[in-house]
Amino acid sequence: MSMIFGVPLAVLLGQLLIGIINGAFYALLSLGLAVIFGLLKIINFAHGAMYMLGALVTVVLFDALGVNYWVALFLAPLLVGVFGVLIEYFLLRRIAGQDHIYSLLLTFGVALILQGVLTNIYGVSGLRYAMPDVFKGGFNLDFMFLPYYRAWVIVVALLVCFGTWFMIEKTKLGSYLRAGTEDSQLMQGFGINVPLLVSLTYGFGVALAAFAGVLAAPIYSVTPTMGSTTLIVVFAVVVIGGMGSIGGAIITGILMGVIEGLTKTFYPPASSAVIFLVMVVVLMFRPNGLFGKEA
Amino acid sequence: MTQNSQKDYEQLRVSGLHAFYGESHILHGIDLVVKRGELVTLLGRNGAGRSTTLKAIMNMVGRRTGSIMINGEETMKCAPHHIARLGVGYCPEHRGIFSSLNVQENLTLPPVVRSGGMSLEEIYNMFPNLYERRFSQGTKLSGGEQQMLAMARILRTGANMLLLDEITEGLAPVIVEKLGEVLMALKNKGLTIILVEQNFHFAAPLADRHYVVEHGQIVEEIRADELSAKQSVLDGYLGV
Numbered sequence: 456m457s458m459i460f461g462v463p464l465a466v467l468l469g470q471l472l473i474g475i476i477n478g479a480f481y482a483l484l485s486l487g488l489a490v491i492f493g494l495l496k497i498i499n500f501a502h503g504a505m506y507m508l509g510a511l512v513t514v515v516l517f518d519a520l521g522v523n524y525w526v527a528l529f530l531a532p533l534l535v536g537v538f539g540v541l542i543e544y545f546l547l548r549r550i551a552g553q554d555h556i557y558s559l560l561l562t563f564g565v566a567l568i569l570q571g572v573l574t575n576i577y578g579v580s581g582l583r584y585a586m587p588d589v590f591k592g593g594f595n596l597d598f599m600f601l602p603y604y605r606a607w608v609i610v611v612a613l614l615v616c617f618g619t620w621f622m623i624e625k626t627k628l629g630s631y632l633r634a635g636t637e638d639s640q641l642m643q644g645f646g647i648n649v650p651l652l653v654s655l656t657y658g659f660g661v662a663l664a665a666f667a668g669v670l671a672a673p674i675y676s677v678t679p680t681m682g683s684t685t686l687i688v689v690f691a692v693v694v695i696g697g698m699g700s701i702g703g704a705i706i707t708g709i710l711m712g713v714i715e716g717l718t719k720t721f722y723p724p725a726s727s728a729v730i731f732l733v734m735v736v737v738l739m740f741r742p743n744g745l746f747g748k749e750a
Numbered sequence: 751m752t753q754n755s756q757k758d759y760e761q762l763r764v765s766g767l768h769a770f771y772g773e774s775h776i777l778h779g780i781d782l783v784v785k786r787g788e789l790v791t792l793l794g795r796n797g798a799g800r801s802t803t804l805k806a807i808m809n810m811v812g813r814r815t816g817s818i819m820i821n822g823e824e825t826m827k828c829a830p831h832h833i834a835r836l837g838v839g840y841c842p843e844h845r846g847i848f849s850s851l852n853v854q855e856n857l858t859l860p861p862v863v864r865s866g867g868m869s870l871e872e873i874y875n876m877f878p879n880l881y882e883r884r885f886s887q888g889t890k891l892s893g894g895e896q897q898m899l900a901m902a903r904i905l906r907t908g909a910n911m912l913l914l915d916e917i918t919e920g921l922a923p924v925i926v927e928k929l930g931e932v933l934m935a936l937k938n939k940g941l942t943i944i945l946v947e948q949n950f951h952f953a954a955p956l957a958d959r960h961y962v963v964e965h966g967q968i969v970e971e972i973r974a975d976e977l978s979a980k981q982s983v984l985d986g987y988l989g990v
Contacts, residue, residue: 627858633850634859641846644808645860645907646834 462720465598470716476605478712479612480667482705484689485696486616487663489704490623492693493636494656497547497558502689503682504566505661508535509668510677511573514582524587524673531669536662543657548650566683573679581676590673608670615666616705623701632656691734697747707745759786760822761911761942762807767816769799769806769966776802778966779816784911789933789943791953794963795989800946801843803963804913808840809833820911837864839909843916843946845900849889853880856888856899860907867908876932877902894925901932911942918949926952950988962987 457464484506491499512531516522522530542565550557590604623629635642635652643649668682675681688711696707711730719726737745762784769777777799784790792800805811807818809830818825820836834840839860848856857873857880874881877898883891891899897917904912918926926949933956937943947953953960954977962970964987972980 630851630855630859634848637848637850638846640810640830641840641842642859643830644810644834644840644842645904646831646863647861648829648831650829 460721467717467720468596469599470720471713472599472601472605472716473719474713474716475709476608476712477715478709479609479616480671480685480708481689481692481712482616482708483612483667483670484664484685485692485704485708486619486701487660487667488689488693489696489698489701490619490632490663491657491660492698493701494632494639495543495547495551495558495653496555497562498555498690499657499660500559500563500686501542501565501569502562502661502664503684503686504569505535505539505664505682506668506671506685507573507677507679507682508538508569509665510584510672510675510681511577511582511668511679512665513669513672514584514677517584524669527672528666528669532662532665535665535668536658539661540654540658542661543654547657548653551653566686570679570683577679579678579680581678584672584677586673604673608674612667612670615663616708619663620701620705688730691730693744695730695734695737695744697744700744700746703744703746760784761786761788761820762944763817763819764803764807765817765819767803767806767814767818769802769811770813771802772812776811776966777806780806780963780966780968782961782968782971784942784944786910786942787937787940788958789937789945789956791945791947791957791960792963793947793950793953793960793984793988795987796948798963799966800963801915802966804840804915804944804946807833807913808838834860834907834909835863837908837910838913839863839904839907839911840913841900841904841915841917843919845896847888847891847896847899849887851888852885853888853891853899854884857884857903857906860903862907864908864910866910868902868905870906873902873906876905876935894921894928897921897925897929898932901929905936910940911944912936913944913946915946916948917945918947918952930956950984960984 459467484502488499488502491497509531512534513527516527516530546561547558550561586604590602590607593600593602594606623632631642631647631652635649639649692708692711693704695711696703711733714733715726715729718729760783764780764782767777767780768775780803792803794800802811806814809828814826820833820838823836825833825836848859851859857870879895880899880902883895888899889896901917917929930952933943937956945953945957958974960972961968962972962984970983970987972984
């Protein structure tokens with residue numbers, strides 16, 4: 456077996472693949488944050504909780520009603536999206552236009568409440584969600600065994616990311632979003648129902664997080680706290696990519712997953728810190744992030 | 751044309767309009783009436799409240815009191831996106847060209863609010879430069895082209911009352927001349943136009959009436975045929 460810098464090629468490729476899978480989750484989550492930040496100019500600290508909610512809803516729907524994975528893939532993001540619209544309409548709208556710190560505290564509070572209440576009900580030991588039968592087994596890639604489900608995660612996450620990017624950058628609805636990011640008051644002066652657009656955008660952003668949550672349910676332990684640990688890394692990813700850049704969020708998400716995977720191969724102790732290290736370096740040389748526009 | 755037969759139709763009536771930005775009281779009781787098909791200017795010095803009057807009509811200021819009737823409908827409680835749907839097209843002073851949209855996306859951004867707007871083809875005929883640069887980023891255009899784009903954008907929507915804020919500001923004389931031709935063409939089509947203008951020589955030959963704004967109030971109303979008689983009064987207000 457060939458070696459690269461003293462590491463067997465198989466190990467390297469294996470970590471690379473795991474990095475891409477993690478990166479797919481980062482990409483989905485940071486994409487939602489970027490979409491929300493673009494139009495609402497709020498830093499959604501409830502994003503991790505929405506991711507957790509997506510996973511938890513999937514488990515609960517299955518246990519209580521026998522709702523299968525494929526239905527949950529649509530239903531959980533839809534439910535969480537509607538929940539997001541309600542949060543926007545009843546809470547965030549009231550502090551729109553205030554200092555960033557208010558929306559930050561409010562969404563953080565929402566996250567803590569959700570996390571606390573759900574911990575009270577479900578505990579923190581983790582719920583199990585059985586892998587759907589179709590995904591049992593995997594590809595033998597010589598250098599590693601790739602479970603079907605992980606391959607599915609990569610493919611579907613990339614498709615959703617690309618679809619979202621396409622919708623925002625290439626369609627009429629997307630042009631409303633982009634223009635609203637720049638000057639929502641003028642948009643409304645043109646006759647566009649901006650308050651509705653804002654609600655739906657928040658709903659869509661958190662639905663993306665919930666979608667990531669459904670994808671995570673069969674492979675990660677589903678606990679009410681699963682969002683808070685992931686969120687910190689995702690925020691770092693968004694800072695590296697540049698707040699509000701859609702394509703940037705996707706590319707950076709995958710890139711950071713890969714960098715994390717490679718670090719695990721070459722110097723495992725640093726693997727959980729490497730993303731923050733990259734963040735520090737990026738902030739020093741490009742304060743607006745790799746893909747961010749000049750502030 | 752139907753618009754011409756309804757020359758007495760009051761398209762806009764503003765009465766006792768006060769407007770506030772936070773603590774500052776900007777408009778102190780504006781009263782004005784604009785009839786269908788008229789081209790009316792708001793003249794005055796910087797800071798007199800002319801732009802704020804347009805923004806207040808669009809419900810884009812902090813707080814307003816008084817009354818604004820558009821087509822006979824009270825709009826003080828209307829959300830901004832409903833006001834556009836009454837057929838009002840607003841062109842802000844900063845032009846508001848979106849940098850994340852190309853020229854064509856900028857042009858087609860505002861939804862059509864009434865039938866009878868110009869088609870994309872008619873607009874490109876009127877502004878050939880915009881056609882040539884339709885795939886360029888909106889803010890990469892020259893100042894004059896951006897102004898054409900900002901105007902063209904609201905012509906497509908079918909709005910029949912245009913609120914135009916300082917459209918000639920900072921533009922070369924040849925562009926200003928072109929804008930004058932465009933305004934004449936729009937007036938001949940029967941559109942109602944309210945023009946906030948610093949350049950009196952641009953506005954004078956186009957307008958039917960002029961309102962002079964000072965300290966957030968209308969201090970003088972001058973019909974086009976009274977201009978020469980009241981020139982010295984006007985000069986006094988404008989500080990020329």
